[in-house]
Amino acid sequence: xxxxxxxxxDAWIQGQLRDLLDAIPSKLHEHISNKHFINTxxxxxxxxxxxxxxxxxxxxxxxxxxxxxxxYADRGNIFKELIGWTVPDHGEGSGYYEPFAPIxxxxxxxxxxxxxxxxxxxxxxxxxxxxxGPSSVKNTKGxxxxxxxxxxxxxxxxxxxxxxxxxxxxxxxxxxxxxxx
Numbered sequence: 001x002x003x004x005x006x007x008x009x010d011a012w013i014q015g016q017l018r019d020l021l022d023a024i025p026s027k028l029h030e031h032i033s034n035k036h037f038i039n040t041x042x043x044x045x046x047x048x049x050x051x052x053x054x055x056x057x058x059x060x061x062x063x064x065x066x067x068x069x070x071x072y073a074d075r076g077n078i079f080k081e082l083i084g085w086t087v088p089d090h091g092e093g094s095g096y097y098e099p100f101a102p103i104x105x106x107x108x109x110x111x112x113x114x115x116x117x118x119x120x121x122x123x124x125x126x127x128x129x130x131x132x133g134p135s136s137v138k139n140t141k142g143x144x145x146x147x148x149x150x151x152x153x154x155x156x157x158x159x160x161x162x163x164x165x166x167x168x169x170x171x172x173x174x175x176x177x178x179x180x181x
């Protein structure tokens with residue numbers, strides 16, 4: 001990945017398209033400009049995001065955030081700062097999400113520490129809930145992050161997940177914000 005890729009918005013978009021081409025099987029590349037293919041892809045992407053947040057939010061949101069069901073029910077107000085929701089000081093316009101929200105860091109202390117990013121146990125519990133099922137976080141005790149339950153068929157086995165990838169970390173970082181709504 002070169003620095004030039006992010007030199008402009010056009011270069012950034014081109015880089016994203018290149019990443020998509022790498023992820024899509026080459027036999028489908030000729031169909032990419034087809035409107036039906038695009039609509040199907042976008043619909044499937046939205047459906048997967050919806051499925052993931054629905055799978056995690058109602059069944060184990062409180063366990064992921066290590067709080068009561070009552071506190072989790074008010075998550076929109078309680079966890080705003082944790083997920084990086086910021087309202088401009090001058091009050092003009094709507095709020096926005098900080099790209100490097102506190103929830104991404106383990107033991108966040110106000111600094112974007114490169115040794116702590118993507119190490120928050122909340123992210124790990126979210127990943128476990130999605131791939132291993134809600135019981136993987138609901139049945140943990142103490143400082144355990146998750147319990148691998150191989151007695152049930154889960155997304156990890158269905159998707160044949162064998163290792164944690166940067167894409168999985170990014171997906172989890174996005175999902176953890178989505179389960180807040």
